Amino acid sequence: MDVPGPVSRFIEYLRIKTVQPTPDYAACREHLRGQARELGLAFQAHEYVAGKPVVILTWEGTEPALPSIILNSHTDVVPVFEEFWSHPPFEAARVPTADGSDYQIIARGAQDMKIVGHCYLEAIRAMQQRGERVRRTVHAVFVPDEEIGGHDGMALFVGSPEFAALNAGFALDEGMANPGDGLRVFYGERAPCWVRFVAHGQTGHGSQFIDDTAAEKLVPIIDRMMEFRREQLAAFRTPNADGSAKTLGDVTTANLTMLQSGVQHNVVPESASASVDIRMTPSIDYQAFRRWLEDLAAEHGAQAEMVQFWEDNTVTPTDASNPFWPAFEDAIAAQGIAIVREIFPAATDSRYLRRAGIPALGVTPLRNTPILLHDHNEYVLQSDVLAGIDFYTHVLAAVANVPG
Template identity: 65%
Template sequence: MAQVKASVSRFIEYLRIKTVPAQPGLRHMSQRSSSNRPQSLSLGFQSIEYVAGKPVVILTWPGTDPSLPSIILNSHTDVVPVFEEFWDYPPFEAARDFKIYARGSQDMKIVGHCYLEAVRVLQEQGRRLTAHAASEIGGHDGMCKFVESGEFKALNAGFALDEGMANPGNDLRVFYGERAPCWVKFRARGNVGHGSQFIEDTAAEKLTPIINHLMEFRQAQFDIFKTPNSDGSLRTLGDVTTTNLTLLESGVQQNVVPESALAGFDIRMTPTIDYIEFRKGLEDLGKKHGAEVEFAQFWDDNTVTKTDASNPFWTAFSGVMADLGISVFKEIFPAATDSRYLRKAGVPALGVTPLTNAPILLHDHNEFVTESEFLNGIDFYAKVIQAVADVE
């Protein structure tokens, strides 16, 4: 019981650190990891700032065979901002009312801290992993830079675990790939004049067919999304490419035909399509209608992790799920996580957050996890880490 209380207390302490970007909490977290390490866990420690103010903390537990590839346990510590007026409890106090309310509790501090508590359990049981285990705690400005670094190459990564998502249903959601962001802007330029006239070749005339084309594509993908699979199962967002018109800019005055007009789209591409071919199609669309095309963000790699017998890490992971009696639902993550950098670097990765029969509270007000979910997560990761680290 004392051990359980200590684990929960450490989790509460972690949740109370304000790791909102641009606040000192991220560096505080790094310093706390360094100062607490000697008296808690026998782990190697590094803290590196590839981007100033955004530390990447690398904790390592050497295995019995250093020649084997390591297992990466990835967790970002940064959290999104809060609107405190919509919270029932202060978002960084980790108040407890049968639930633990805190920003980042579900996304994804529960995962990162469960890693550490699971390692603690394994060490106290006298377990030794065959492969090296490394916990990397960073974010967009962490993993992106980390995979290009000498520190990452030194880890000789062979497999990774990362964040997933809660499921209101019974199945454990396991993400083996993710949709890639394509943020594109089309800017059209044309003739100007008084709003009372028929001005030809205007910016709006050029931009309208582009918007119409992408809205038709959006509807076609939405129709696919609403159509069940051949086995009757429902499709997920990861199965399709979503398109949303998110920016519209034009005009200086009501009675003036503007010189330019801009439309921006947030497109999330499913990895089952050819990303490069899709980008070329957007470039051709802009060229056809005389518009400039700018990609604010574009991810060009659609690698996914194999979830069959050809991947020994999947075999080990799914074996643990079978032993625990957990039903697994495999899917493509609807947004983007750090795993995309790992997969592009050749490291197979699975995204898992062990929360079932739980609401999805990513970025939501009153984000919470229960104490039992946290404690069950420790047991979950202790078994998973042991299994994947002992893959030969």
């Protein structure tokens, strides 16, 4: 069976090995340059760190003075363990489903998030083929390094004159598949707080009772963090007042991820450290939480080092105070799709946009689909790709035509 053009182009995109830690961004940039040429879109590529291009494809609106629409996606993907894959992860194999009604497209990045970036462009293509125009200029933005924090990508881009020149008014970015029937729409996200607790103490022979050791200082800190984790887990398992279940975005998670100490079995170590991966829900005071961690460390004679700390807890309004929300919501409802509003459980590049004052929503148009981001045998169905294109034609026609 012939492969539909939009699916063929998706497979081409998936085959570009933009895999961390050495993504082939040059090949990705040239692929996007080719797409811009086919679609008659203006093309820009800017490197704020050498070899890491931010690529912008622009579809000019009929009223270009209005604040524009940003369609953001990241081009990098996470590493793979190839021995656990049924097909090579960058072959983008197109495999018939068991009942023969569809095809799985198996590739790293299929869900996270090349389907989204690809569907943006295919939606523009479909609208152009129908002779449609939109009021607001639309910028499809493809950024590097989101999977390792976005520090060399979106973080630098939003502070650049090139970003200011886009006159952004509203943005769409990645979301997550939903195993259920609703469309998950993320209007905020939990902030990363990676803390390393470091303690120093007396050293000596392991056969003695030595006072004031590093471990003695560190253990009660770990105990308190595990108690905090149990408290948050209990809150997560407690239904909301309306009986609905909480999501991870509603609570703050804490996981002990690294313990480091010691040089030899019979030597009491001079130092010890414990690293905790914390994701803060935006409903808490981030600075107060940071002070609590620092005070906890000081109480036990240790230090709290912030390996990563995100200070901004801005969320995007999902009511009429955000003029783009009603248009977005109506476009979804017109497709017969229910919206599930959530806080994203991890960090995406949307946080940089929101901090810059741009309302951003995270959406990946995958429903009744297992969550496979970062997993073995990541895939999407061919029908998902085609439905995603249709989804974005409706959404783009709505949000890019919001009057000024």
